[in-house]
Amino acid sequence: MKINSPLDAYKYLPGTNCGRCGEDTCMAFASHLIDRSKSGEDCLPMVEEDKYAKKLEELEKLLAPEIKEVTIGTGEKSVTIGGDDVLFRHKLTFFNKTAYAYDVTDTMDDKELEERINTIQTFKKFYVGEFLTLDMVAVRCVSGKPETFAETVKKVIGLTELPLVLCSFDPAVLKAALEVASDKKPLMYAANQENWKEVAGLAKEYEVPVTLFAPNDLDLLKSMAKTFAEMGIEDLVLDPGTFPTGRELKTTFENFLKIRRAGIDGDGEIAYPIMAVPLTAWMAYDDDVSASYWETVVASVLTVKYGDIMIMHSIEPYALLPEMHLRDTIYTDPRKPVTVDPGVWEVGSPTADSPIIVTTNFALTYYTVESDIASNKIDCYIVVADTEGIGVEAAVAGGQLTADKIKKTLENAKFDLKEKTNYNTVILPGLSARLQGDVEDKVGSRVLIGPADSGRLPGWLEKNWPPQNK
């Protein structure tokens, strides 16, 4: 983005405060343009009235992210990568989380192909109110034969809606695949020093995004990007090579840093999304577990620092789970609130016989407890203490979760345990066991110590609830 204050954006707006964008004033709208939660087209007068057309165009140019956005695939499952404006997430947020593609080859038999694709497209993990999932399939041409590759690509399209990366350095192979797949807008991989002319021709002919591959040669990478842009091909992805080990891995990391810094600093000729290929870890390690571990390690490094799309091989849960969580970690908007409102909240339809479970107002803790309970269809009350957004263990250590806090939460919610429940008993998280005596004294209720992890609440409740004597 070329501007960074709402005032700079305001100058281009109609200034009528008509409110059609959903904001009270043009100034308020301008600040949303700067934090990128709204775009120029959300100001309807600018879109509808000719007299604003020029201003809108100028404004959108100024607001365009430094790193170009590239969309791969079509329809609901399409992914957009790139679009970043900062080098450190706390300065704004990172946009368009890294797209994770997992590989299949044209030498796999039908059964293996189907199984892998099925895992890639169905793998899911519940997390803070939504499912983490995987994004893409990379089809590698190992056979070297255009017909075989095209045949496999056709099968893959029949099996999944996920966007594809078509991998070969042979233009004839790529062309054969594009003949059957170009309407799905796959990402072509890749143009290199030898084949770039032909691949550029394919990118133009089939109108698909294309990756440029120049292992550890940033001059070549930039020269290719410049040449392609000159030819009018701007849906580009840059692959500076992922060397999996040794000093070359250090250089790989540095290349990612350099490309992204240059792009954010305004070198438009190299301001495109970056591709990593942690799959190369499998070329360095023989046994599956070591290769899979190292692949996850390389993927982690390059997810944190600037990889926008990556191709991987392992689809073991012990690889996928940390990869998906780390990506979520890095791409979560740091501006979103850390906390949920303190109070006494109902899960399901609790009655006077339902358990009362204490936790903190750290959003993550709360949603974890809530989903563990809701997923097992348990009716209960959750007492959310104001721990200033700190989790249970740390809040006990740091004095943010105390008997007084719990008492205050119940009082503020006008939740009288003796009146509203039959057992006058609260359940403390296992990690706050040391508060038991204090809570008994201050709250005047009985206290049960629950499990350390709320995932065990269902089993624990079966054994321990209702409490023995009323």
Place this chain on the structure above:
Amino acid sequence: MSDKLKLSDLNSILKDLDVESLEGVTIEGDIELDIQGGGGMNPAMAYALGHEAAQISLHVANIARMLGYPVDQLFAQCLGAGGETAALQAEPAIEELMQTKFDVARSSEWNTPIQEVTLGATSADGGSRGHTITLGGEKAMPFYFDAEMPNRNYVTMDVFDMPISMAKSVKSNYEDVMGDPAEWAKKVVNEYNADMVTIHLISTDPLINDTPAKEAAKVVEDVLQAVDVPIVIGGSGNPQKDPEVLEKAAEVAEGERALLASASLNLDYERVAKAATDYGHAVLSWTQLEINAQKELNRKLMKQCNVPRDSIVMDPTTAALGYGLDYAYSNMERIRLSALMGDDELNFPMSSGTTNAWGARESWMKESPLKEDSDWGPREYRGPIWEIVTGLSLALAGNDMFMMMHPTSVQVLKEITQTLYGNIEAKTPDITNWITAEV
């Protein structure tokens, strides 16, 4: 239409532009076109004029191209569908790569190196450690090309003064030494390649065994006897008891330059700081994911307690992957960036309680408690990688020292951080044709 265009005018307009590549280019002749539309023009004349105009436009287009304007695209657009042949001609495929150099500036904002802190003391300095370890000294973000990183990352492995409950895959490594901290310490150093050892005196907690401080200090002596690496001394986390425990431990470890864990805002940090300065140790300044609290505590340690700058290490808190790592990551990254840009209240090496990763259910639970999840696979493999990824991401945020538990995690984390540091020689595979690799 009777606008007149003189090419000499064009030439003088271009002169005003500061375009080097135009120097020496002159347009010969001074053609004046006077084109009049309408009928009555004789076809031969029209053809001749057309030819002339096309020549001129080509000439002008060439100039535009030299100025960097994408003329070909414009032609293609203008001539549109009807002019397909023309468009093809106007867009000759580029035959040669447009050679250009990649260049990027080194950061000019990072002008203050991180304070170096040395842990451990050898006999030359009145201690009995085999070697010392120096943390910090960075002049750039970790592993960046802007400046060499002077010191690598270090791992200190956890040892407890009593048997504790831990994840199954961790426990299986320590069953034989649990209950004997000295043997435990030997094991992590000799077998698991720990750079340092952290002895956690958790049995001192009044709610656990309430072991007297004096007795706990004996365990510290045992560990110092058993291994010769620098050590970290941790309390139980009980804010009332810890200052006393750390005082006694600091006393028996006098001269060894241990790291006392920790001083925090919710306990009597003055006592902990005094124990460090009195007996020649460094102190771990621990706050909870809050950069301003970290500044405040560091300030108090320096100004109020007179702890020297070379004796402070920070623990800004590690939340596990999936359990607040995003806050922990950005908190550390912000701290390190501020430090490099000159904030002398944050300019210290950092330590991470990476072991916290074992609190994440993904690292130890047999299967997902949620029916909707895909199968989580074997936990033996999930746990170590959870600890690795938690630590690794913080290494990239600027963390220097890692407190860890699982031997595999330690090994892999050391491998990757030292690779990025530039310490690992390996014959890396040729990736030019990775697409066809057998994997």
